[in-house]
Amino acid sequence: VITEGGIARLTGALRGLPELHRGEVWLAGAGPGDPAHLTLHALAGLMQADTIVYDALVDQRVIELAAPGAQRIFAGKRGGRPSAKQADINGELVRLARQGARVLRLKGGDPCVFGRGADEMMTLARHGIPFRLVPGITAGLAALSMALIPATARGVNRGIFLATGHGAAGDDDWSDWAAVAQLGQPIVLYMALARIEAIVRGLLAGGLSATTPAAVIAAATLPTQRLAITALADLPDAITGNDIAPPAIVVIGDIVRTRAELTTLMPLLAQEALA
Amino acid sequence: VITEGGIARLTGALRGLPELHRGEVWLAGAGPGDPAHLTLHALAGLMQADTIVYDALVDQRVIELAAPGAQRIFAGKRGGRPSAKQADINGELVRLARQGARVLRLKGGDPCVFGRGADEMMTLARHGIPFRLVPGITAGLAALSMALIPATARGVNRGIFLATGHGAAGDDDWSDWAAVAQLGQPIVLYMALARIEAIVRGLLAGGLSATTPAAVIAAATLPTQRLAITALADLPDAITGNDIAPPAIVVIGDIVRTRAELTTLMPLLAQEALA
Numbered sequence: 001v002i003t004e005g006g007i008a009r010l011t012g013a014l015r016g017l018p019e020l021h022r023g024e025v026w027l028a029g030a031g032p033g034d035p036a037h038l039t040l041h042a043l044a045g046l047m048q049a050d051t052i053v054y055d056a057l058v059d060q061r062v063i064e065l066a067a068p069g070a071q072r073i074f075a076g077k078r079g080g081r082p083s084a085k086q087a088d089i090n091g092e093l094v095r096l097a098r099q100g101a102r103v104l105r106l107k108g109g110d111p112c113v114f115g116r117g118a119d120e121m122m123t124l125a126r127h128g129i130p131f132r133l134v135p136g137i138t139a140g141l142a143a144l145s146m147a148l149i150p151a152t153a154r155g156v157n158r159g160i161f162l163a164t165g166h167g168a169a170g171d172d173d174w175s176d177w178a179a180v181a182q183l184g185q186p187i188v189l190y191m192a193l194a195r196i197e198a199i200v201r202g203l204l205a206g207g208l209s210a211t212t213p214a215a216v217i218a219a220a221t222l223p224t225q226r227l228a229i230t231a232l233a234d235l236p237d238a239i240t241g242n243d244i245a246p247p248a249i250v251v252i253g254d255i256v257r258t259r260a261e262l263t264t265l266m267p268l269l270a271q272e273a274l275a
Numbered sequence: 276v277i278t279e280g281g282i283a284r285l286t287g288a289l290r291g292l293p294e295l296h297r298g299e300v301w302l303a304g305a306g307p308g309d310p311a312h313l314t315l316h317a318l319a320g321l322m323q324a325d326t327i328v329y330d331a332l333v334d335q336r337v338i339e340l341a342a343p344g345a346q347r348i349f350a351g352k353r354g355g356r357p358s359a360k361q362a363d364i365n366g367e368l369v370r371l372a373r374q375g376a377r378v379l380r381l382k383g384g385d386p387c388v389f390g391r392g393a394d395e396m397m398t399l400a401r402h403g404i405p406f407r408l409v410p411g412i413t414a415g416l417a418a419l420s421m422a423l424i425p426a427t428a429r430g431v432n433r434g435i436f437l438a439t440g441h442g443a444a445g446d447d448d449w450s451d452w453a454a455v456a457q458l459g460q461p462i463v464l465y466m467a468l469a470r471i472e473a474i475v476r477g478l479l480a481g482g483l484s485a486t487t488p489a490a491v492i493a494a495a496t497l498p499t500q501r502l503a504i505t506a507l508a509d510l511p512d513a514i515t516g517n518d519i520a521p522p523a524i525v526v527i528g529d530i531v532r533t534r535a536e537l538t539t540l541m542p543l544l545a546q547e548a549l550a
Contacts, residue, residue: 001294001295001322001323002286002289002290002319002322002323003322003342005342005343006322006340006342007282007286007289009339009340010285010318010322010340011277011282013310013336013340014277014282015277017311019276020276031314035288035315036288036292036314036315036316036319037314037315037316037410038314038315039306039311039312039313039314039315039412040310040311040312040313040315040318041311041312043285043315044277044311047276047277047278047281047285048276048277061288064284065281065284065285065288067278067280067281068280110412110416110420110426112416112419112420112425112426112427113416113426113427113435114427115427116429117425118425118427118428118429118431118530118533119428119429121423121425121533121537122533122536122537122540125536125537125540125541125544126540128540128541130541130543133420133421133423134420135312135412135416135417135420136412137314137385137410137411137412138413138416141385141387141388141410141413142410144387145385145387145408145409145410146408148396148408150387150392150393150396151385151387151388151437152387152388152389152390152393152439153393153394154391154393154394156393158438158439159436159437159438159439159455160388160436160437160438161434161435161436161437161458161460162426162434162435162436162437163433163434163435163460164427164433164434176458176459179454179457179458179459180434180458182454182457183436183451183454183455183458184451184454185436185438255393258393258396258397261397261400262396262397262400265397265400265401265403266400266403266405268405269400
């Protein structure tokens with residue numbers, strides 16, 4: 001159903017996008033995983049780059065959209081695997097740009113939503129290297145869509161709080177979960193599995209009800225996508241009991257109920273969307 | 276620099292995307308404005324739809340990527356213009372699907388981030404009409420990227436609160452800005468211009484400092500894009516003094532300082548990014 005005319009219009013749109021110049025770096029988001037969620041701008045970066053520096057969360061099918069001759073540099077940072085240090089990645093981007101490469105720095109989700117894009121921008125600016133920010137669909141919001149949980153719903157919430165649950169050494173040990181609970185708005189947590197017990201404890205102590213609906217969505221948009229729906233107090237057990245592993249997004253709040261309302265009305269949705 | 280090989284790989288990826296069937300509705304996000312930020316999935320919807328129901332915030336260049344014969348139905352809801360009621364839009368989607376159309380419901384940003392996607396999903400499910408959610412880049416996060424303001428930065432913030440400032444008749448009059456202030460994390464406001472004075476007053480009363488950095492970004496990603504940077508207490512004056520009109524995103528928090536740090540290091544960035 002994709003016609004020649006459609007491809008011609010698309011090609012015209014791609015040709016109108018900015019050029020990735022020699023010695024320049026694009027900090028681009030690849031979205032949540034499935035190449036379906038890649039933007040035209042990120043795609044134009046993939047097509048033009050002669051060097052791609054990519055993260056562990058970037059799907060192989062996305063990388064395959066690049067020119068066959070492009071150099072691919074893996075710069076993943078995932079628990080358990082040998083990982084590149086952020087300072088090394090920053091240095092590599094500077095080195096490649098100075099060699100005159102057209103560099104695409106490709107990250108899962110959005111480069112500036114818990115993605116260290118700020119660090120990399122600042123490094124490039126400090127070295128006088130021209131760069132461009134190319135937004136991507138952030139994993140937290142994509143995961144909600146895949147689970148048929150709207151980020152906002154009229155009469156339910158007026159805002160949504162996106163937060164990292166990661167508390168690695170060197171980071172501030174911010175953990176004001178009581179203030180988050182007091183906000184009374186849904187919470188979307190990135191990288192929260194390792195500290196989920198402490199986070200749930202903090203939210204309960206801050207006043208959230210133990211029965212607040214909660215969900216965890218692993219590998220959103222990928223064939224390995226999984227979903228567990230539970231109550232706030234049971235979230236740690238639901239994660240271990242269902243063998244849910246990173247990457248995963250946790251969502252806590254009344255918006256989670258929407259999925260049950262939808263699938264009750266239309267049982268087929270439950271199968272189509274998620275296991 | 277977009278090669279034939281690149282187009283062939285892209286065409287292959289598009290052909291692998293789901294089919295938009297007769298009698299089905301895709302609720303898709305068109306992203307912040309510029310077609311550069313459209314995803315492949317939304318694009319596949321545009322290419323396959325025979326009826327497109329679109330909002331005021333969807334750029335004309337996006338609509339032009341659709342098949343020339345596709346029916347285009349404007350369903351904008353913007354202050355000051357004749358506007359479609361949400362119930363009418365819901366009814367129209369049901370009617371079109373029942374007629375056997377391939378319907379693309381296209382919204383600015385993401386359909387489920389302050390976009391009434393929840394309402395429309397629920398209506399479709401209630402009438403047994405198959406649908407699919409296709410996420411888009413939400414305007415709030417895209418606006419930050421355009422302004423070179425990272426949504427998160429290590430050592431600065433651990434989360435970000437997205438909220439609507441809109442308090443139209445019929446909505447709850449939620450306005451717990453004191454709790455938002457107590458959170459101590461950056462705030463991104465959608466549709467907040469009309470009520471900005473009350474919001475700023477609430478945040479100041481809640482404990483935010485009058486000198487907290489703030490920015491307003493209008494028409495993000497479009498040629499008419501504009502930016503004003505100020506302090507929280509001066510936000511209402513900065514909006515009126517610079518004639519800033521909707522659509523606009525307001526951001527409040529220390530992350531706003533990053534733009535000044537970047538443009539001091541690299542003055543060219545300021546010109547390239549925004550006026």
